[in-house]
Amino acid sequence: MDYVIGNQLQPGSFPPIDFRSELNDEQFAAVTAEPGPLLILAGAGSGKTRTLTYRVAYLLSKGVDPSEILLLTFTNKAAKEMLQRVEDLTGAEGNRFWGGTFHHIGHRLLRSHGNAIDLNRSFTILDAGEAESFLKDTVEELDTVFFKDKANPRPKPLSSVISMARNTCLSLEETVVTHFPQYDRVIPRLDEFAALYAKRKRKHQVVDYDDLLEYWLRLIEEAPEIIARYQNRFKHTLVDEYQDTNTLQAKIVDGMASNHQIMAVGDDAQCIYSWRGANFENILTFPDRHPGTTIHRIETNYRSSPEILYLANNILQNQTEGKGFEKELRASRPSNTIPYLIPSIDTREQARFIISRLQGLTDEGRSPNDIAILYRAHFQALDLQIELSKANIPYRITSGVRFFEQAHVRDIVAHLRFVYNPTDIMAFHRLAILLPKIGDKSARKLYNLAFSLAESEQHSLVDAMLQKDIIKKVPKAAKDDWISLMETIQDMQASIPNQPPDEIVQLAIEGWYGLYLQGAYANYMSRLDDLKSLVGFAGRYDDMQDMLAQIILLNSEISDRSVDDQEPTIRLTTVHQAKGLEFDIVSIIGLADGLFPLRRTIEEGDIEEERRLFYVAVTRARDELYLLYPRVNTKGGPVMSLSPSRFIQELPTDAYETVRIRRSYGW
DNA sequence: GCATACCGTTTTTTT
């Protein structure tokens, strides 16, 4: 073994792990594999996370130091779960690893080394919506009438095109031709738009999500002396959900792990992020890019009943041929009930069936914690939420209004961003339009005026905002508010050197915004409570920039104020967010053609990813699986009748049993 | 020219 020797774990601090007895043969082989490029093909429910976490534990037991391990995941949830499990297993605290999403790690590197590629250290991060309107402003700067022409893409699709190009490392032209042929008429304009977009971001010292990856790659390519330090340091790179990496991320992984000590774990059948540029070719060609790759297959399924696996395997049988690695999940658990297909009249009856079944399950002694309801898109949860609330059933939903996306929370975040980076025009804009008689246009005008005044008179931007010449231009109705807001900002800025982040947040709440909040919202008190918990959140950070990045990158935090953490609750979630999770009882709702798969994907002819998504959904279930669909769609426009999802129609009929609701009420 | 009220439309998935 040529593992590099690091600090041994404290002997006796944690019980030694008996890898042989705690893992099956397949897992054991992967966990204890010799160093070198490793590709782990792990089917759903086969213990993928287990393998990855035991691998980390194994490395530590061989004397590898936590600081020598880089662990990349795709979502925040996965990162959190992984680090927690490593800690539970070995006692090595999560914060001793470099572990997190690609975007987090990118951010961390850029805060320290961005200056090597001309990125100012005080940059702030735009969220998706802000990036879109920033792009909109950019385009309008070049072409005031571009968006007037209805045939041109709106800012959001335009932003997707540019983002897709960056994530797939294709030219804009290639991207449009292959992914967005409907926009071919704007191809000649795109390079110009993208270039100015990049330039303006730089001017205002803001970055979008893609920048966190792109600048990281630039660091690898243009600052080799810096990256070499990390390449030497990270003896082992582990990548979870490798099938969901896009070209940009794959390049980053390859660039960081120049020693080829990579363990990539994934399952091409679960690639569900191609709309973000994910390319499961990455996993298929991994062995080509890393000569000497050892492939391990882990296919024994410990999660689901044979009946559920039979259905799942049949979903993959219907995949168009020729793609991906062959695979079949092997059941290991005893037989259980067959999956049920439940047609309902409409989404309301669908919701009511769920509720009646829910009561049956709790009567049988199931904890609500073990029950999940999955759907394709957030809006499908709406009826269900209404009915659940009526029935007084608490639920946890990983969607809807997320904590950090609520207006008042974002307003405070805008304060903070503006305080730390006054060039962050989007943050300023958000604050300015809160003032009476200041809208989009006035906000922009005032910003530009202050910006040039600051330049010519050598004031700071915030000081300039309070100069007579600027205040003169503020609409009369907004004048008092303007002054008060800017003074609050100054207070906050002045406190940066000697106050921790939570105190600064507190200043924002006590300042102008506190008064504004009272007037603006009827539920002032509950919103103020949110802001107080934001102060608490800030208390966990020493560095405000870290906290802000965390907030913007971590937008899946659940906001269930109504439910206290202790109470067991069922879970409502999109299939995407359910990936990597498992539940005893899973209901999938809206399984009608046009809803799952979505109409749009049918029209675009890209149905395979929807099928994989269905596969992901089904394989979340351990014991019982309920497949529901409404027979009519009463939402939006004329009532349309729906047929069951083509993914169900394709299945052999012995894979499920159809239940008629009328007979089954009161199960 | 700008703010705002009102109306109809439209929902993918996440960092």
Add this chain to the structure above:
DNA sequence: AACGGTATGC
């Protein structure tokens, strides 16, 4: 429910 577009009023 959130967004975008349009009409109206300042």
